[in-house]
Amino acid sequence: MTTTPTNAALAAFDALQELSSAEKRATIRKVTLRLVPILAIAYFFNSLEKTNIGLAALQMNESLGLTTAAFGLASGLLFVGYAVFEVPSNLIQYKVGARKWLARIMITWGACAAATGFVNSEASLYVLRILLGIAEAGFYPGVILYFTLWVPKQYRGTMLSLFVLGGTLSSVLGSPLTGLLLTPDHYFGIESWRAMFVIEGIPAMLVGVACLFKLVDRPADAKWLTDRERNWLEGSIAAEHALVESSHSGKGVFRALGDIRVLMLSFIYFCLKCGQYALAFFLPLMIVAFQTQAGTKMSTLQVSLMVAIPALVAIAPAILWARHSDKTGERFWHATIPAIVGAIGICVSAVLHEPVLIMVAICVAMIGLSSQSAPFYQIPGFFLTGAAAATAFGLINSLGNLGGFVAPTVFGALKDATGNYVAPSLLMGGFLIVAAVLTALLPKMFKSLDPRQHAAAPESRPVVASK
Template structure:
């Protein structure tokens, strides 16, 4: 199969030093922002089994709805927010988003009932809208295509590490809150909200919108990065012609990528929101008992191998050039593994299978996000990335709500997990169809999309 991105080529000293500096000076900070972002939106998953569901008298369906309604607000403003970032610059817009969601996240500390929880989750989605696609676009504007799998992998490491670090951290905050005489889950919400506000303020001064503004790059490095990115942009516009907003919405390949992303996000958030609850159920299922901190550690376990899988799988994609199987294999592995986690005979076997699923999902995602900018540029890239993320995140609403509703209906999580596996399998099938798409007639919108994605 042919690559969708160039294979590794000999690099000049200036190129090596420029990419290294971006990887060291820029990516960790944006990854920290993503870490806080993902921790804040999934904190409800840690709160649920640690007193919130009981204190607010939530059923599984109500918890699922409250978890998922976040994405309604998120989806409504996703594309406009990313276009605003393209217009006003990442420094201002990403900082604004962080401070906004930090303030809303802080209010969860005082939520009193299901209705208030739903309203705050919706507003949190509104506040966070545009952050993730904005971060992807921002990094794409700093790094040429040949290096994007590596850079996006380093950025994406923040997501599994959010659970590796965040789950035990959330448990510590819950325990500390109880020691202070506060409901532990409320203190946890307080503890994860404040960093968003502080880092958002720092981001306004730390981030730069383009390489030419970065004083930590030498003049030669600025010239090389600016030149390489400008050459790439002109080539994309000349050969693909996708620089207008409407081009993104007219592209069949953009919509196909959106549905592929839907399947992966369906699996990701089913794990993120319900894994703590599944672990809570080990006591009834296997006769085991864990304290709050132990449950936090167990929740983190699957994401440790996921972080390693993400890094090395993306490293292979950078070395070989991204190929269809870098996305298709993880889709099918995740589809086959996740339903069987509930049929394991012990907590160890259950967590092992979930670790395989998490590894599969996270291996695919950073490689997936190198695809849109291969045939979109300018405002179309901003709109296309946001559109893909918007449609994909419909799963953010449907996955927790449908999982909770079907679990209430059937009395178990078996059928919901098979549904998750089905959506992930569908992502793999659609990617295979794209990879085998024949060239469309010359002059059509999708002509270059097929060339860019065909394997």
């Protein structure tokens, strides 16, 4: 097969030359400052209302008569509805645009989160958690897809890490906020855990409304960019898409669903999420367990402040790691090493007995888990674009986030069976080791993912396979 430039790739390459390096960096800063803050705020409330059930459990479990296993099941059921509707949600966003669809997600998500304050039984809690997952389906992969339409790939890791910072801050700032709201036993006769769900659900709906006014679907529609900036962004992204489509035959939606590489990435993400959500949902209960060992009694607010520590420690390493991945262009080891770090932290925390040392190990685990996502989600872009990429992002996130169902359910059941967190923690660490090994082996398993095939300098003229 001969290799000649396609018209689309050549036209896109010409647009790349219109800006100097300094102008390109300035353009990316402008896009980042315009889009990332609102999306990070949305992710703040998205993450907060996904995991605030962990702190609510300190009061809610007794109020509703939940066992640890029942609480774990309720936590995980969110991901059932999430998994079923993730791919359709991403495809709808690809058709109607991110502005309307991400706004819809946040508005319905906030409404379902607030409605959790009205549950009156174990069954009604289960139903609300499933509806919450359906409402949220498509948010995280939708933002990833949105970034592929806005910035060249060499900037996406850093931008994604800044977006994910919103989720991290939900633990740093949101957990103490939740703890503060849970400090009184009642608000005007209403149990505080119920009031907390309502109070934290309303801002998510307001952020959804703000998305309608703040977001723009793609650079060509952004009036706050100059013509040269719009042309460069649209041209560079078109060039990347042309290269991928020429090299990988423009895989369609249904072929992406059955692509073994997508399925492998989904399984890897499942293993990663097992470790992440085990900590997210059970860390407050694990900290409460420290009380017996330390001979102290902590309030809900004190527990929430303890929950914030690992997330706070992980912020800087995650951003620096994503920037290093962007600078070097390497993705596989940048996704593998954090998974190993996360596994070490979780497993070490399981065998320690001193509360302070356990918290140090959990901080190490959180650094790994927070640093992994940005480089990992750049891998599908090596071989998919357009609707196929939307499908892949949705499938990876939906199947992967089933780990959010399995992890708390199994974690809670093992805790009830063994009376401690040792066995479930070691099991979750094992999932992370599997994820690390498979990520490292991806370039060897699939030649199309060999980094040497994607090592061309961004500014070099694109040469693609002719059809």
